Amino acid sequence: MRIAVVAPSCTLKREAADAVEAIVATRGDCELVIHPQCFLSDGHFAGSDEARLSALREVMADQSVDAVWFARGGYGSNRIAEAALADLPQAAGAKLYLGYSDAGFLLAGLHKAGLEVAWGPMPQDALRQGGEAAVTRALDWLVRRDLSALEQGLDGPAMAFNLTVLSNLLGTPLEPDFTGVDLLIEDVGEHLYRIDRSMFHVTASPAVRMVRRLRLGRVSDILPNDPDFCGDEASIVEQWCARSGIAFGGRANIGHDARNRVVPFPRGNR
Amino acid sequence: MRIAVVAPSCTLKREAADAVEAIVATRGDCELVIHPQCFLSDGHFAGSDEARLSALREVMADQSVDAVWFARGGYGSNRIAEAALADLPQAAGAKLYLGYSDAGFLLAGLHKAGLEVAWGPMPQDALRQGGEAAVTRALDWLVRRDLSALEQGLDGPAMAFNLTVLSNLLGTPLEPDFTGVDLLIEDVGEHLYRIDRSMFHVTASPAVRMVRRLRLGRVSDILPNDPDFCGDEASIVEQWCARSGIAFGGRANIGHDARNRVVPFPRGNR
Numbered sequence: 001m002r003i004a005v006v007a008p009s010c011t012l013k014r015e016a017a018d019a020v021e022a023i024v025a026t027r028g029d030c031e032l033v034i035h036p037q038c039f040l041s042d043g044h045f046a047g048s049d050e051a052r053l054s055a056l057r058e059v060m061a062d063q064s065v066d067a068v069w070f071a072r073g074g075y076g077s078n079r080i081a082e083a084a085l086a087d088l089p090q091a092a093g094a095k096l097y098l099g100y101s102d103a104g105f106l107l108a109g110l111h112k113a114g115l116e117v118a119w120g121p122m123p124q125d126a127l128r129q130g131g132e133a134a135v136t137r138a139l140d141w142l143v144r145r146d147l148s149a150l151e152q153g154l155d156g157p158a159m160a161f162n163l164t165v166l167s168n169l170l171g172t173p174l175e176p177d178f179t180g181v182d183l184l185i186e187d188v189g190e191h192l193y194r195i196d197r198s199m200f201h202v203t204a205s206p207a208v209r210m211v212r213r214l215r216l217g218r219v220s221d222i223l224p225n226d227p228d229f230c231g232d233e234a235s236i237v238e239q240w241c242a243r244s245g246i247a248f249g250g251r252a253n254i255g256h257d258a259r260n261r262v263v264p265f266p267r268g269n270r
Numbered sequence: 271m272r273i274a275v276v277a278p279s280c281t282l283k284r285e286a287a288d289a290v291e292a293i294v295a296t297r298g299d300c301e302l303v304i305h306p307q308c309f310l311s312d313g314h315f316a317g318s319d320e321a322r323l324s325a326l327r328e329v330m331a332d333q334s335v336d337a338v339w340f341a342r343g344g345y346g347s348n349r350i351a352e353a354a355l356a357d358l359p360q361a362a363g364a365k366l367y368l369g370y371s372d373a374g375f376l377l378a379g380l381h382k383a384g385l386e387v388a389w390g391p392m393p394q395d396a397l398r399q400g401g402e403a404a405v406t407r408a409l410d411w412l413v414r415r416d417l418s419a420l421e422q423g424l425d426g427p428a429m430a431f432n433l434t435v436l437s438n439l440l441g442t443p444l445e446p447d448f449t450g451v452d453l454l455i456e457d458v459g460e461h462l463y464r465i466d467r468s469m470f471h472v473t474a475s476p477a478v479r480m481v482r483r484l485r486l487g488r489v490s491d492i493l494p495n496d497p498d499f500c501g502d503e504a505s506i507v508e509q510w511c512a513r514s515g516i517a518f519g520g521r522a523n524i525g526h527d528a529r530n531r532v533v534p535f536p537r538g539n540r
Contacts, residue, residue, distance in 0.1 A: 168437070230314065
């Protein structure tokens with residue numbers, strides 16, 4: 001089992017890479033190839049658009065690679081996602097792609113292209129408190145599709161997205177088909193008024209209204225609202241579900257933290 | 271000329287109301303009716319959704335009101351916009367609606383419903399440095415469609431939006447027809463990576479790609495990006511225009527400041 005790590009968004013911290021390599025060495029059930037592009041830095045990004053795209057395309061086309069693991073989120077995968085999906089090499093279809101947060105732009109597009117993708121922890125999570133468990137969970141899924149890594153409320157086709165990322169991919173060529181899926185959302189570092197506004201936007205989408213249910217993960221590091229917003233993320237999400245006729249399926253065990261679990265997207269047709 | 275002020279988003283400051291009333295008293299060419307709803311407070315909003323909707327519907331249906339002036343932005347007009355547009359009373363069609371920022375949700379929906387709307391300064395702007403000029407500019411447009419209040423680069427049908435508001439209304443029932451218009455955008459209080467992400471989202475929209483040109487107003491109070499984003503708002507906007515095939519029409523004289531000018535939307539059909 002050969003797992004390639006690339007960084008389509010921001011630069012991977014060297015300490016995180018070291019920690020993940022130590023975990024992999026202990027396990028002994030897989031080989032990790034951290035692409036040098038992960039450590040590039042070009043302004044906000046882990047290298048220029050060209051460098052990030054080139055590394056991603058390289059591992060997608062590599063027949064010796066069984067899985068592509070996105071190094072971390074941040075921002076930037078949307079800038080290369082469409083180009084990454086053009087003229088897919090045959091080898092790209094025989095891999096699993098794993099990540100979350102900003103990598104959701106790629107998960108959406110890769111899923112739409114018929115590839116196997118899953119939401120789940122990333123190498124940079126090694127630096128979180130309890131991060132070893134998150135990394136181990138991701139590897140358990142990557143190496144042996146260990147069901148204990150899954151979000152435990154899954155009982156049918158599902159997708160997971162950062163709410164703000166989801167809002168920003170609607171109407172773009174990356175927008176997947178949400179029909180009949182449980183849509184799990186989470187967010188981090190937003191004001192509640194922004195959560196409310198994103199929920200307005202997302203639940204107004206006729207495509208999103210095709211979901212079976214919407215489930216709410218954790219919304220962490222909420223920025224102070226002045227004045228106080230009144231209400232919390234759960235009341236906001238429940239209200240927009242009620243207003244839009246989307247069934248609310250309760251809370252979900254995903255978020256920007258070490259407890260974040262794996263949510264495999266339904267496998268489409270190529 | 272009777273101008274009604276309502277607050278579909280956040281609470282109007284009493285000092286702003288006083289300052290605007292003093293300006294109106296000096297002019298003597300119009301009557302200002304500041305609805306008491308403007309001073310309500312319910313969490314983030316100028317009263318509950320019901321209170322804000324009720325005040326807006328009241329002035330829209332009032333035959334003695336010639337113009338509806340949105341008190342200020344903030345957040346919240348999207349929560350009542352669809353309901354405000356339902357079963358429009360006859361009198362709603364004989365008025366001008368003026369505002370900007372968060373009020374863009376309403377401008378979009380009212381325009382789509384065939385009403386006369388314009389982007390321009392609001393009563394709360396009285397509190398800005400140089401705010402008297404902004405308020406006077408708005409009143410000059412409201413009272414006598416004074417052409418000197420206009421954004422001076424307009425040479426055809428145009429619309430103006432806060433970029434983040436625009437991103438959040440795409441795909442909703444409020445989305446207007448952008449075909450052939452100059453689309454002016456501005457923003458305030460965002461990180462450059464968010465400006466980049468919003469530009470990705472907005473320029474990916476097939477509806478937005480129908481514009482004649484996109485012009486960039488001021489992007490103010492940019493939040494620090496860590497690491498430095500590299501580039502500025504102009505290079506970001508020009509790049510996404512180039513990537514999406516949208517003509518970039520240069521800078522525009524709008525923004526969250528006292529220099530903000532009036533941009534009347536094209537008058538549609540009811």
